[in-house]
Amino acid sequence: MADFVAVSGVDDLGEGEMLAFDVHGTEIAVANVEGEFYAFDDTCTHLGCSLAEGDLEETTVICACHGSEFDVRSGEVLQGPAREPVATYETRVEGGNLEVAG
């Protein structure tokens, strides 16, 4: 059973937005894609930039530093320079809170 951690209110993350949270010492980004929440490692596997500081286009997160693109649903690389996928995490909404399985 994954250990869910409340990271923010569900209304604090608007559609098309991303935020990064510290979950048990790991920076995890959460993206709101049309009301669905997707959580993934905030740290780009290329050179470590914060993905939440990049742009979200539909289900693609684009790292602002060097342009790597990842699918927020699977974490897979859609475009380099990154080679390795980012880890993804389960999310759920409980009592108005957004929770991430850390």
Next chain:
Amino acid sequence: MTQTFVIVGAGLAGGGAATTLREEGFDGRVVLIGAEPRPPYERPPLSKEYLRGESPFEQALFRPPDFYGENDIETRFGVRLTRVDATEKVVDLDDEESVPYDALLVATGARNRRIPIPGLDLEGIYDLRTVADCDRIRAEISPGHKAVVVGMGFIGSEVAASLRQSGVEVTVVDRNTVPLRRVLGEEVGRVVEEIHRDHGTELIFEDRVAAFEGTGRVGRVTTQRGHRIECDFVVVGLGVEPVTDTLAGTGVEIDNGVLVDEHCRTSVEGIYAAGDIANHYHPVFRRHIRVEHWQNALKQGPAAGRNMLGKNEPYEEIPWFWSDQYEHNIQYAGYHTEWDELVVRGSTEEQNFVAFYRKNGLILATVAVNRRRDLRRSIPLIRDQVEIPASQLSDPDIDLRTLAGGASSR
């Protein structure tokens, strides 16, 4: 009859083209020929992470070494092209092999410019293009060692930063007033200058190397204005020139590299060019541009590959590159050689801004220092080529995405 597509140049453009031919289902022969004795790799780490010993070479490989064999791509690595016979449609290689082709992609890139300076042949003087060059420089890195970097374009600037970060004492000699002046201009160049000064790099501008001195090995650099700089090694970064000699006599038109149309086609049927060597007609800028950066090689190679298969797709990516120097992220998008107005959003003093290079009111290019999101969002504005009031561009409260004409940034 089985067709043979030959790709000369096994850098990112050539490797990408070969890969694309297979991905697109081409079932003929694909022959990938490269002068370096290793499979295609990415060069950006060579002046940054790899130079500093922070990332292994394997991480720079475009595809794993086994990929080519597994995808039925014949490779000739460590072999140079000596001649193209466009009449007989055959390429001659320096290992005496000749390979006939039905279509040929020339992606042989560029070579470092060598300026005749006395003493250039001394040991301890390096330039940077290949991983082998980089390994030689790496072997010189040790805290307290003194280096002179000649030329402060992007490679010189990045190498100077990486050497400083590795504990080397660095002096830079550049003929301009500020770093990167030719590309970025005085105002932005001064920001880069400050960044380097903040990290303790000695900067000598408006000066040129008179001679490299030493017995057998370089020990001192003298400049035309009388500086004498003691050093343990030198890295020269004075730009590159496209390598077009092997195309002599083919009828392929050469002008600042190989002239190609928007489909990467040269003036000779069946011969294509992509990457650093290609002076490509860009539909957005409506002129030929030759781009020496990673993204261009990464995307133009595959575009050429598709056009070799008759896809008839114009290549119209907006050029883009990054240059990490110390902890600063610098990015540039578009293409400009001249401008009549520089619009700045953010603060050059605080080293956090995006600047728009405009001519006749249109944005030709943008550069950002530590303002990565705005840079990315400026790309559609370059693509749109519509006039946007300077007051909107410079207003940090206006999301650049709202100024684009509905075009996607990708």
